[in-house]
Amino acid sequence: MSRLVVVSNRVGPLKDTGKAGGLAVALVDVLQEMGGLWFGWTGTTSDEGSFGPLQTEAVDTVTLAQIDMTQADYDDFYAGYANRTLWPVLHYRLDLADFSRRYEEGYRRVNERFATRLRPMLKADDVIWVQDYHFFNFAAELRAMGVTNKIAFFLHIPFPAPEILAGLPNADQLVRRMLAYDLIGFQTSRDAENFRRFVVSEIGGKDKGNGVVSAGGREVLVRGYPIGIDAAGFAKLATTPDARRHTARIEKLVGGRPQIIGVDRIDYSKGLPERFRAFERLLEDYPENRGGVSLMQVAPPSRSELDAYAEIRRELEELTGHINGRFADLDWTPIRFMARSFTRRALAGIYRASRVGLVTPLRDGMNLVAKEYVAAQRAEDPGVLVLSRFAGAAEGMPEALIVNPHSTEGVAAALQTALTMPLEERRDRWQAMFDRICAQDASAWAREILRDLDAYSK
Incomplete structure (x- = not known):
């Protein structure tokens, strides 16, 4: 052999x-x-x-x-x-x-x-x-x-x-x-x-x-x-004690209100500033989300020695301050931006607690976060994936809400659709994607x- x-x-x-x-x-x-x-x-x-x-x-x-x-x-x-x-x-x-x-x-x-x-x-x-x-x-x-x-x-x-x-x-x-x-x-x-x-x-x-x-x-x-990905294995990670602790922490933090999750390295290919502006447009165009919906962005630094990456981090911090200063309330922070990494077990728990997975790179080979988000969901009450058409994952995940990451209005509208999607439709979309990522692991x-x-x- x-x-x-x-x-x-x-x-x-x-x-x-x-x-x-x-x-x-x-x-x-x-x-x-x-x-x-x-x-x-x-x-x-x-x-x-x-x-x-x-x-x-x-x-x-x-x-x-x-x-x-x-x-x-x-x-x-x-x-x-x-x-x-x-x-x-x-x-x-x-x-x-x-x-x-x-x-x-x-x-x-x-x-x-x-x-x-x-x-x-x-x-x-x-x-x-x-x-x-x-x-x-x-x-x-x-x-x-x-x-x-x-x-x-x-x-x-x-x-x-x-x-x-x-x-x-x-x-x-x-x-x-x-x-x-x-x-x-x-x-x-x-x-x-x-x-x-x-x-x-x-x-x-x-x-x-x-x-x-x-x-x-x-x-x-x-x-x-x-x-x-190892879809079945990642689904099991979402039920481990560490994952459950992170799920419980998020659920306590948001208090029953929906959370949108993004997980990306800080990189100009990931479209993070465009994502933050789209979330801001969601709060502008659909004001019923103010005081309720929050965005958590996990963004570990990468290639910090390159000027372009340092500039993106500064821009994200400025956008976070601008949006939070404009919309925050006493008991609600619109964006939580964390420039740090988490273990895969912790991420599985965070995904599980999030109503929407927001994966909007400007260009990406595949983007396994999209598949991990789907794998981590509860079958009885799954979240919705909003996915850039320019991520390789979009070719095999048509049941996601496919968006143009350059369109702030389009991404905001897709987020609103995801947040208001009926349970039966959420289950149908999730099941089709989950079955496929399990077969194509x-x-x-x-x-x-x-x-x-x-x-x-x-």
């Missing part, structure tokens, strides 16, 4: 810490079943960087293998090209991208160094599965070293239309290097189609149908594979990709 080798920027954990997300759960399940190696960055920098000692940990049939980066590699590869160049471009924000040649060179350097460290650990029949935008070049580096193993890639964030990606200097070279993979997976069929269109229109390749593209002597399977996602890789690359 083939061994699975997973490559990702960060590794693990193999054990449930209460904070592991859907990706970690899915990868751990399939790694333990197949036996495997999980390779990536330690999360720390050192003088030796990737040339330093390999840090390994074996747990049953799975080995974690990690290496450091130098500070220069971190600055150029991770903070630089990955997060200052690729992240904004792939989220349709060319205006925020830093097109530094030094960053691009650092990205290629780290991909090559990491591939060099992985190469001696590979076995002839290993199946290699590379994760996310940090490692677009990884397969090309391995192929240059003579690796002929089956290699799959999955992108967890959006892949933009060719007209957007073409704004990235050397985008054609990046896509050509991606064709060293045997299978390239995206969150949605739209993202997969964007990639195939780029291959045809920008590098002269051919779309051969059934998801296959060819260029430069390579044929690659390119499809959408929407990632899932994280394990099914991983196994489908590996089945297709095996079938296509024989």
Whole structure:
């Protein structure tokens, strides 16, 4: 039986810490079943960087293998090209991208160094599965070293239309290097189609149908594979003691009044300022909600070293003060903004206590919060999901109230619909979504990709 080798920027954990997300759960399940190696960055920098000692940990049939980066590699590869160049471009924000040649060179350097460290650990029949935008070049580096193993890639964030990606200097070279993979997976069929269109229109390749593209002597399977969560497991989290405590705290706090919940990292792709303005419009256009409906926004900081993120946090704090100053009453605070994180058990309890889940990114690969919110609901009295059309989750959750996050009036109207929706309709919408996320869970996602890789690359 083939061994699975997973490559990702960060590794693990193999054990449930209460904070592991859907990706970690899915990868751990399939790694333990197949036996495997999980390779990536330690999360720390050192003088030796990737040339330093390999840090390994074996747990049953799975080995974690990690290496450091130098500070220069971190600055150029991770903070630089990955997060200052690729992240904004792939989220349709060319205006925020830093097109530094030094960053691009650092990205290629780290991909090559990491591939060099992985190469001696590979076995002839290993199946290699590379994760996310940090490692677009990884397969090309391995192929240059003579690796002929089956290699799959999955992108967890959006892949933009060719007209957007073409704004990235050397985008054609990046896509050509991606064709060293045997299978390239995206969150949605739209993202997969964007990639195939780029291959045809920008590098002269051919779309051969059934998801296959060819260029430069390579044929690659390119499809959408929407990632899932462990829906049944997350539903159980909502009934754990910790979750129940958080549910009870919220219910005591709101005193029977409806709460809207948002959970997002502070990031310009998440549309948080637009969300706050839409909530303000809800209170303006539907004044019966004043003194009753509140918005809780959980927003852990991310990439705080980048100016754009610090500016968003300041804007959110200013909007919170403005809206609360305008509408608050003695016993009611319209917005509770918390720039901190919670465990998954705590979040399950918070979701369960919230009448509306508000998930309105301006652009998102999937957004698993939408699925977690649905999984956490009480079947007898579920809440309503309001979901951006630009989240990958919208492709598979048509029963949500789908909105344009740029329209404050439209989001406010959808919130009003959610708050006043009859119980029977809420149950019908929730049941359809819950059944689907249970069937299309994280394990099914991983196994489908590996089945297709095996079938296509024989």
